[in-house]
Each structure stands twice: as C-alpha cells, then as structure tokens.
Amino acid sequence: MKAQALIFLGAPGAGKGTQAREVAKEFGIPQISTGDMLREAVKKQTPLGLEAKKKMEAGELVPDEVVCGIVEERIGQPDCVKGFILDGFPRTLAQAQFVDAMLQKKGRGNPLAVDIKVDEDTLLKRLTGRQTCSVCGEIYNIYFGPPKQEGVCDKDGGKLLHRADDNEATIRQRLVAYNNQTSPLISYYGKKGMLHEVDGNKEPDEISTGLIAYLKS
Numbered sequence: 001m002k003a004q005a006l007i008f009l010g011a012p013g014a015g016k017g018t019q020a021r022e023v024a025k026e027f028g029i030p031q032i033s034t035g036d037m038l039r040e041a042v043k044k045q046t047p048l049g050l051e052a053k054k055k056m057e058a059g060e061l062v063p064d065e066v067v068c069g070i071v072e073e074r075i076g077q078p079d080c081v082k083g084f085i086l087d088g089f090p091r092t093l094a095q096a097q098f099v100d101a102m103l104q105k106k107g108r109g110n111p112l113a114v115d116i117k118v119d120e121d122t123l124l125k126r127l128t129g130r131q132t133c134s135v136c137g138e139i140y141n142i143y144f145g146p147p148k149q150e151g152v153c154d155k156d157g158g159k160l161l162h163r164a165d166d167n168e169a170t171i172r173q174r175l176v177a178y179n180n181q182t183s184p185l186i187s188y189y190g191k192k193g194m195l196h197e198v199d200g201n202k203e204p205d206e207i208s209t210g211l212i213a214y215l216k217s
C-alpha cells in the first residue's frame, strides 16, 4: 500500500465509512472511526461520552484534545502495526498536525489523505436516507441502496438504525463545521503531495475498485 496510515477526508455523507470499510477489508488493516468510537462512548455513558454527547447532537466538533487522545491510544494497539485507516480524523488543522507529529515520532512516515468529493445535494440525501446495521455496521441508504427487507440488514438480520445526528438541522451544522474546519485539510495534504482525490458521486463499487487499484499501484 502507498502509505501505512490512510486518512479519509470528505464531508459528512461523502462515503468515508463505506469506502474505508472496503479498503480495510482488502488490505487487512483496521478502520478507525472516531465517530463510531465517540458514539460507543455516548452509549456507554463514559466520562468521554458525556463530554462528547452535546457537541455531537449539535453537529459541532468534539474538542481536539479529546479526539486526539482516543486516536493515539487506538493507534498504539497491536492490530495497527501493519497500517490503519483513519475515518473521520483529522477534522481540524490541530488534529492533522498532531497525527503527523505522532506518526513521525513513531517512524511511520507520512499519512496519505484520500479526499472523497460529493455534491451538497447528494450529501443531504445520503445522510437523511442513511441506515446502519446495529450488528455489523454495514451502511444502507433508503433512496440509493435499500436493504431487501425494510429495517433489516441483508447480511446478518441485524436491526438497521438511523443516526440521531442524521436529521436536516444537525446535518446543516455538520456541513458548516466541515466547510470551516475540515476542508482546509485538503490543501494542507495537497501541499505535502500526500493527497488523492476521488469522485464520490459514482457508485460505491466503482469508487472502491478504483481506489484500491490506486493504493496498490
């Protein structure tokens, strides 16, 4: 693979989770989603979860030091030795600088950022229609890729859940956070020559086939 650490950039709904999942499967490396880790902490009502909950419900970013701490801890685990995918992290310049410095310190080279670009109208439809399997995490969309049976995962029969923050008001706020705080990272990685841009308006299978071929080349 082109880099040990892959970073998936892109607005909410761009398909970071879906693509990161396919790439993780292909290369046998873990997909580290800060959103999933935070949702788990909220569910378990840990101190971290209690701190993150209000920000997530408002569609705002959780403070850098909180997110950086959980990522540093996770990357230190044995399954990350071969490489890993950061899905939804970094989301601010401070987070990007933190992860770059951490990887340098550990001698793991520069990360490669994959930016998935999608039109804003499509993003809204993807987010409002998104459903996630409560068992395996498979992602469906009631408009673009519905399950065979409503509300049930095709793969394991798990119940499909709609995320609390996938409502229109919170989505708008998440897009504001993305435009203001995260989109500057595209030029940050571009200037380092560590950016690969992907057209996220295509079908998920077509995107992952192209992306995996690029990462192997």
Ligand code: AMP
Pocket: 012, 034, 035, 036, 038, 055, 056, 057, 059, 060, 061, 062, 063, 064, 067, 087, 088, 089, 090, 091, 092, 095, 165, 174
């Ligand atoms: P996601 O599942 O990636 O869409 O993230 C859901 C929510 O978790 C975001 O709207 C933020 O509130 C929070 N979050 C996830 N990742 C980060 C991050 N890297 N920095 C700050 N907040 C985050």
